[in-house]
Amino acid sequence: MSTLDLPLVANDRDRSGFRPLKALHHFRNLIANKEDTKEVFFIIDALKGKAVQKQAEAFVQSKTARRFIQNEDNLAIADMLDDHDRWADCGPNTVAQHYIRFMKREQLTANGLVDESYDWRPRDERPADQVEWYFNRLRDTHDLFHVLTTYGRDALGEAALLGFSYEQNHNLGVKFIAYAAARQIKKVTGTSAPLYAAIKEGRALGKAADKLAHMDVDAVMRDDIEAVRARLKIGEPVVYRECLRILDSEGHSANDVNLSQSEAQPCCDGGAQAA
Numbered sequence: 001m002s003t004l005d006l007p008l009v010a011n012d013r014d015r016s017g018f019r020p021l022k023a024l025h026h027f028r029n030l031i032a033n034k035e036d037t038k039e040v041f042f043i044i045d046a047l048k049g050k051a052v053q054k055q056a057e058a059f060v061q062s063k064t065a066r067r068f069i070q071n072e073d074n075l076a077i078a079d080m081l082d083d084h085d086r087w088a089d090c091g092p093n094t095v096a097q098h099y100i101r102f103m104k105r106e107q108l109t110a111n112g113l114v115d116e117s118y119d120w121r122p123r124d125e126r127p128a129d130q131v132e133w134y135f136n137r138l139r140d141t142h143d144l145f146h147v148l149t150t151y152g153r154d155a156l157g158e159a160a161l162l163g164f165s166y167e168q169n170h171n172l173g174v175k176f177i178a179y180a181a182a183r184q185i186k187k188v189t190g191t192s193a194p195l196y197a198a199i200k201e202g203r204a205l206g207k208a209a210d211k212l213a214h215m216d217v218d219a220v221m222r223d224d225i226e227a228v229r230a231r232l233k234i235g236e237p238v239v240y241r242e243c244l245r246i247l248d249s250e251g252h253s254a255n256d257v258n259l260s261q262s263e264a265q266p267c268c269d270g271g272a273q274a275a
Contacts (some may be wrong), residue, residue: 002069002070002073003072003073003130003133004066004069004070004071004073004130006128006129006130007128007129007130008057008060008129008130008131009037009057009127009129009130009131010127010128010129010132011130012207013053013127013129013131015050015053018046018047018048018049018172019046019047020041020046020047022046023042023043023046023047023173023176026039026042026043026046026175027039027177027180027182030043030177031184034067037113037116038116038119038120039117040177041116041117041120042120043171043173043176043177043237044171044174044177045173046173047171047172047173047176048171048172048173049170049171049173050171051170051171052169052170052237053131053170055169055170056134056135057129057131059134059211059214060130060131060133064214065134065214068137068216069130069133071218072133072137073179076140076219077110077136077137077140077141077147078109078110078111078113078114078140079084079110079111080217081099081103081110081140081143081144081217081221082109082110082111084100085223087099087100087222090221090222091224093224093225093226094221094222094223094224094225095144095147095148095220095221095222095223095224095225095228096221096222098147098225099143099144099147099221102143102146102147103143106143106153106225108143108217110140111272113139113140113142113143114136114139114140117139120228131155132212137213138165138169138213140213141212141213141217144212144217144220145161145164145165145212146161147225148212148225148228148229148232148234149161149164149205149234150236150237151164151202151237151240152244152254152255152257154186154244154254154257155181155184155253155257156181156182156185156195156198156240156243156244156247156254156257157240158181158183159177159178159179159181159195159198159199159202160178160198160199160201160202160237160240161202162174162175162177162202163175163178163179163198163199163200163201163202163203163206164179164202164203164205164206164209165206165208166178166203166206167203167204167207168206168207168209168212168213169211169213169259178199178202179196179199180196182198184197184198185257189247189250189252189257191243191246191247191249191252193242193243193244193245193246193247193250194239194242195243197239197241197243198239198243199267201237201238201239201240202240204235205235205237208233208235209232209233209234209235210231210232210233211252212232212234214262215232215234219259
């Protein structure tokens with residue numbers, strides 16, 4: 001069945017989603033293990049609110065989205081992004097080649113995030129509607145967001161990118177994780193870096209940019225990355241980079257900054273970097 005044959009919004013879809021205590025519980029789990037991605041899905045679902053669904057419904061009904069749906073029914077975004085041979089003819093400064101280098105360096109696949117999301121909530125338990133296609137698009141373009149914005153996968157980079165994403169998609173869960181993560185990094189490292197300013201900068205950049213989840217992924221991948229950033233109005237994360245510089249000067253390598261205080265404690269007591 002084509003996605004276009006599904007209802008816009010299924011009767012069994014939860015349209016609200018504001019359970020702060022549940023979100024706090026799962027954030028504590030995330031602190032214990034920041035690689036446990038399913039905790040992020042729990043938090044986002046617990047605080048998603050109504051704004052992101054309204055945006056989803058509006059975009060899904062557009063001509064652009066309906067064209068994307070027809071294309072992606074034949075080839076899902078995650079499958080397209082993971083097919084590195086598809087982009088073999090793209091030049092070294094295209095989005096495609098930057099994306100491939102990023103994914104290889106981080107040892108990631110687009111379908112890896114898809115699998116994690118279905119570990120959290122199996123496919124057959126999800127509402128069968130067109131809005132689900134939009135939410136899947138948000139998920140499947142996450143690492144492409146990293147490449148286009150230049151935010152790293154360090155804890156602050158993920159938090160600042162969530163600040164960016166909040167202004168794009170208005171999910172309160174995303175905003176909660178962004179600020180809570182910045183608070184936890186401050187608690188763990190004691191850094192003088194302006195972490196909250198980095199989140200604020202991410203939000204400002206996200207608000208100024210075109211909505212990245214609405215882009216033509218196939219076309220974007222083949223273009224020069226600087227031209228794409230200019231076209232989509234993606235600014236430079238200056239404060240974030242300054243925070244990384246300060247963290248590094250304090251002995252906290254960006255890749256080693258974790259959310260877990262128990263794991264990071266040796267950097268304060270014995271001078272070792274946080275794990």
